[in-house]
Amino acid sequence: MAEAILTATDLVKHYPIKGGVLRRTVGHVKAVDGVSFELLKGETLGIVGESGCGKSTLGRLLMRLEEPTSGSVVFDGVDMYAQKGRAMRKLRRDIQIVFQDPYTSLNPRKTVGDIVGEPFDIHPDVVPKKGRRKAVQDLLDLVGLNPEHINRYPHQFSGGQRQRIGIARGIALNPKVLICDEPVSALDVSVQAQVVNLMEKLQDELGLSYIFIAHDLSVVRHISDRVGVMYLGKMAELGEEDDIYGRPTHPYTQALLSAVPVPDPTLRDKKEQIVLKGDVPSPANPPSGCRFHTRCFKAQDKCKTDIPLLELRPDGAGEHLSACHFAQPREIIETIDLTEQGAGNAV
């Protein structure tokens, strides 16, 4: 098994809510509330969840764009939140991010050359000044853009091309980990596949580890080796792609999977659908006990009081991490295996 490059332990991020005339803190939005996981070298860890589950905050914490309320992240043997000044700056080279919206994440007044080359300005020792233009052009070429377009501005590119620019900027410093926060959700369907394929190609060529944050479960399944499902700031279930999609044991994962429309009308009546009641509760006032109990079809009294731990629970074929008192495997989708070993066989 590959070794871990990044280990997050019990990460917590609470944002204060100020209220009243004196702007006193009247409560906390518990965006991320005790999340632990490991990212292995060269793998893609998908993080899925609905809006407000804390997946983007998690990404920002891993970048140290936010300071955590508590918890730690160890990157390559170094405690990230203990680093200061130069040491932190050096660390930042190794963890980079690609944002969701390619329209707002690129400065409209800068050329592509400036945008992709900016990491070199901040970390001048990576590429000597003379070689920068060439380095930027190589990057553009690598992400499938025309290197001659180095002097163009973002508005001259389409959404998919802009996302390529964002990716080029993300990999400019040769990072070890790339955090991708909904990198394809703003793109058109026909362009999405281009960017997903590019990201897979870059991973193979550069040996990157990805944390792939997205709400689209189909894209996450396609790109991820392991998947974590988040609900209201906590990890509900975490396991290999096969575990999560083939043998989900947490009722939330099961409901989520059953709600995703599959582009095949012949499955219309065969598919069982678990329709959840209501909406995701507010993270400022999350339910007691298991946070999912207000919407869960399995909830019992125990769930209202006892917080279920994320621990190894049997899934029929083995075991994987799940945070449910009544974890039980249930097949939601019938998987068609198109990998070389099992071409065409249903698993």
Added chain:
Amino acid sequence: MTTTDTGTRRGKAAAGSEYHAKDGLLLEVEDLYVEFHTADGIARAINGVNFDLYEGQTLAILGESGSGKSVTAQAIMGILDVPPAVIPKGQIRYCGEDLLTMQAEKRRKTRGPEISMVFQDALSSLNPVFPVGWQIAEMFRVHRGMNRSDSLERAIKLMQRVQIPGAKERVKAYPHQFSGGMRQRIMIAMAIALDPAVLIADEPTTALDVTVQAQIMALLQELQEERQMGLILITHDLGVVADVADKIAVMYAGRIVERADVYDLYRQPAHPYTKGLLESIPRLDQKGQQLAAIGGLPPNLMRIPEGCAFNPRCKYAQDVCREDRPALRLVAPGRESACHFAEEVLNG
């Protein structure tokens, strides 16, 4: 519950509509063109669109941004901004009467009682300074001349119908006090308030989370079946279409490039663009799948390529595709495709 008068929607005649859907045919769009005259030039958003919609039918219009699917909906509703939009050609007939040449006042009266629409973004479609009940009740006050208390009573009933919990208590709440899914339910309540014959849903679930999306789609389907509305579902999501549509029309650069029964289309697409789309999306129930991306980009509507608009991205393209724009034609029973090589695409 169906009236004996064949081809007439249940309750429609009773409600006193002056329109009569002959043989259940509600809407006919014929050779519709829409262009936008801008400072930079003319953007040709719709270039000859034809389709029919019958009672109880769900027609999905599938396309990417800029394909003209939303403009088609806005043209039917008559909510295009004119100018910059210009409709140089075409007819949109509702129960045989052309909406485009209809007198403005008469057309206004079709919006709501006959044809209505649900938009993608419920928050910006609702007025933030009025209670939601008041906004739903407005439909009855304006179109039916009801008084305040009666119309509010009807609004509560509608809120209950779209399964908003505690409708009675929440009728005076403001839009910001509702979640995204609940707001979309309110929009649906407004859209069905006057029992329209045609409902247009423009990306009704795109802004919602997947578990909420499932709830809203189920509600829309239920309402459609109950009222036998003709439903036009506009979306870019091949999964949503597969779940609910009867017929599907795929749009590209302002034209319908393929139209078929939903089962046929997914089993065997007859246009290279549809085929490409189906091969390029990751599927939840497949692993180890290779995504065959469609190369290139959707065209700029100010410079749509000569011949077939899809030719620069198409692997079937030949010289004829660069010169001659293929018309939408019947390629097999029930199958229409606008491709010179549709038979080849269809047969593998």
